[in-house]
Amino acid sequence: MAKPKLAVWKFSSCDGCQLSLLDCEDELLDIAGQIDIAHFLEATSEIKNGPYDISLVEGSITTPHDVERIRKVRENSKVLITIGACATAGGIQSLRNFADVKEFTNIVYAHPEYISTLEKSDAIADHVKVDFELRGCPVSKHQLLELITATLAGRKPYVPNASQCMECKRAGTVCVMVAKGTPCLGPVTQAGCGNLCPSHGRGCYGCFGPKENPNPPALSAHLSELGMASREVRDFYRSFNAGAPEFAKESTSHE
Amino acid sequence: MPASTGSSFILDDPAPLVEALLADGWRVIGPKLGDGAIVYDEIESASDMPRGLTDEQEGGRYRLREGDPNRWFDYVVGPQSWKKYLFPARQKLWSAEKGDNGFAIEPHEDDFPKTALFGARACEIAAIEVQDRVFDNGDFTDSGYKRRREATLIVAVQCARSAATCFCASMNTGPSADSGFDIALTELDDGGFFVECGSDRGAAILDRIGPAEAGTAELEAANAVTLKAAGMQTRSMPDNIPALLRENLDHPRWAEVAERCLSCANCTMACPTCFCSDVEDVNDLSGDHAERWRVWDSCFTLDFSYIHGGSVRRSTLSRYRQWMTHKLSSWHDQFDTSGCVGCGRCIAWCPVGIDITEEAAAFAAEPLAQEG
Numbered sequence A: 001m002a003k004p005k006l007a008v009w010k011f012s013s014c015d016g017c018q019l020s021l022l023d024c025e026d027e028l029l030d031i032a033g034q035i036d037i038a039h040f041l042e043a044t045s046e047i048k049n050g051p052y053d054i055s056l057v058e059g060s061i062t063t064p065h066d067v068e069r070i071r072k073v074r075e076n077s078k079v080l081i082t083i084g085a086c087a088t089a090g091g092i093q094s095l096r097n098f099a100d101v102k103e104f105t106n107i108v109y110a111h112p113e114y115i116s117t118l119e120k121s122d123a124i125a126d127h128v129k130v131d132f133e134l135r136g137c138p139v140s141k142h143q144l145l146e147l148i149t150a151t152l153a154g155r156k157p158y159v160p161n162a163s164q165c166m167e168c169k170r171a172g173t174v175c176v177m178v179a180k181g182t183p184c185l186g187p188v189t190q191a192g193c194g195n196l197c198p199s200h201g202r203g204c205y206g207c208f209g210p211k212e213n214p215n216p217p218a219l220s221a222h223l224s225e226l227g228m229a230s231r232e233v234r235d236f237y238r239s240f241n242a243g244a245p246e247f248a249k250e251s252t253s254h255e
Numbered sequence B: 001m002p003a004s005t006g007s008s009f010i011l012d013d014p015a016p017l018v019e020a021l022l023a024d025g026w027r028v029i030g031p032k033l034g035d036g037a038i039v040y041d042e043i044e045s046a047s048d049m050p051r052g053l054t055d056e057q058e059g060g061r062y063r064l065r066e067g068d069p070n071r072w073f074d075y076v077v078g079p080q081s082w083k084k085y086l087f088p089a090r091q092k093l094w095s096a097e098k099g100d101n102g103f104a105i106e107p108h109e110d111d112f113p114k115t116a117l118f119g120a121r122a123c124e125i126a127a128i129e130v131q132d133r134v135f136d137n138g139d140f141t142d143s144g145y146k147r148r149r150e151a152t153l154i155v156a157v158q159c160a161r162s163a164a165t166c167f168c169a170s171m172n173t174g175p176s177a178d179s180g181f182d183i184a185l186t187e188l189d190d191g192g193f194f195v196e197c198g199s200d201r202g203a204a205i206l207d208r209i210g211p212a213e214a215g216t217a218e219l220e221a222a223n224a225v226t227l228k229a230a231g232m233q234t235r236s237m238p239d240n241i242p243a244l245l246r247e248n249l250d251h252p253r254w255a256e257v258a259e260r261c262l263s264c265a266n267c268t269m270a271c272p273t274c275f276c277s278d279v280e281d282v283n284d285l286s287g288d289h290a291e292r293w294r295v296w297d298s299c300f301t302l303d304f305s306y307i308h309g310g311s312v313r314r315s316t317l318s319r320y321r322q323w324m325t326h327k328l329s330s331w332h333d334q335f336d337t338s339g340c341v342g343c344g345r346c347i348a349w350c351p352v353g354i355d356i357t358e359e360a361a362a363f364a365a366e367p368l369a370q371e372g
């Protein structure tokens, strides 16, 4: 049987998620042994034509050209998997969704008339059908490997969509919000990072986006009790997953 | 006089006991200062324990404070419980290797040396006994749990104070344990410890020390200590809670608590009796090696109630109701005991301070009218 063809695509993003893939140094040779890496510009300039069995897509849709390109990627891919907060929720650049992008381009560029950009930074799923979304800013190496392994084995990847708090409790991390009053987005955020921030005494920043069935208004009420001003609560939800619908709705209610 | 079950002694401090356990080859797990809370971890001497600290607990809030520097055990239960040793958060169940004749499965047994749980409180011993009924009950035996449990010795500490979140007195599980320990310590008000021997294994350890026998004065002083702790409790659970919940499954209070609940699962993870788990199957890239892991799970997740076609409990209301009714009502039908020992962890470690006793009180105050 021919090896499955993998393509990695970049849209509006920082390349960090692709780097997570390159960071799988120990496993990369094994991956290369199982998969034909047909398109991965971050790693090799060799390009093989589609169709591709698996496409990993990093980045958000921010220009009319992106819209065209993602449609072609979809047409050429059997399975399309988005990797990272940009591709699944619009990324940090979705902060523009809450402002006037024309105003930005006028301030930043000497010739704004050359800039062709969309009003919003969109998730890939806003434009094409996505088969699986891997969360995170950046994605976790562990989950990325699990995703690739599971896809090759034809099974569902084990990527739970429950809270970051479960990672704390399983790891034995003392809750920073209860024991220190440190604001934390963990109760509304999907697990997956490996309990990075709380295990270092920091509150969760929400890199993995909303968990299933999140309740941001209830958390926000508690954040206010901990002393956060309404504007701070708004900004807390406005980082890498600002564009995720549940976070966007909550931040907007603190405008 | 050699120690025997029921005999009692006095000790100046816990150090000789820790030393005797270590000398007898026990791994000793006890309270330690973690990052802002008392946690359970391996100790190598009594001085590893957080002497002089006390805790302040409320719904969604826990703080350590400096207390009397001479007191050894003036804090109560923290975020962790002994279930992290007896029922670990992640355990490998088996691995499988692909060979010429298909997969060969190799069961996995974790390495669990003989272990002394030092400083277990009455509610925690009650919680271990609840998990005993779940994992080793005649109909079903979890061999890993049984193996770990049999390799465990318990040194209890009878509570000298209660936190505001404690309600063991109303659950009849504390603040003093009558049984379930090998040795029990009560820290007396004037210093020193009243020591009870609860088993032959406990006796063997005590005989290594040869402590002085206790008299009636020390026994009375010890009883006064735990009586005072019981008197400090402000929270309680109504006696009729099993029927009360059963009769109020459609009460509007469920929707009200669901508005506040984050379905974050902290309560279940922190609870010393919650026993639910998920299995995680992994394989390597070649597909030749596979493993099955068991991890703590919670009735607060969507996947927990996933069956063919979707999840049964999609709303927070249905998840909170499942948790509370199981814990306090249907657990009796299933295991002949309550699933709650009144330790208060779910109150303190709920990020938004949802309080199981307050919810229970709300049902008791305005129960739905019963038909018939």
Ligand code: SF4
Pocket: A164, A165, A166, A168, A169, A174, A175, A176, A177, A178, A184, A185, A186, A187, A198, A203, A204, B266, B351
């Ligand atoms: S530290 Fe944050 S993520 Fe961890 S249990 Fe507390 S609230 Fe949840």
Ligand code: SF4
Pocket: B267, B270, B271, B272, B273, B274, B327, B339, B340, B341, B342, B343, B344, B345, B346, B347, B356
């Ligand atoms: S339900 Fe709450 S109070 Fe009862 S045993 Fe569990 S954590 Fe403790």
Ligand code: SF4
Pocket: B260, B261, B262, B263, B264, B265, B266, B267, B268, B300, B349, B350, B351, B352, B353, B354
């Ligand atoms: S009761 Fe509290 S700890 Fe439990 S799931 Fe709800 S918010 Fe989380």
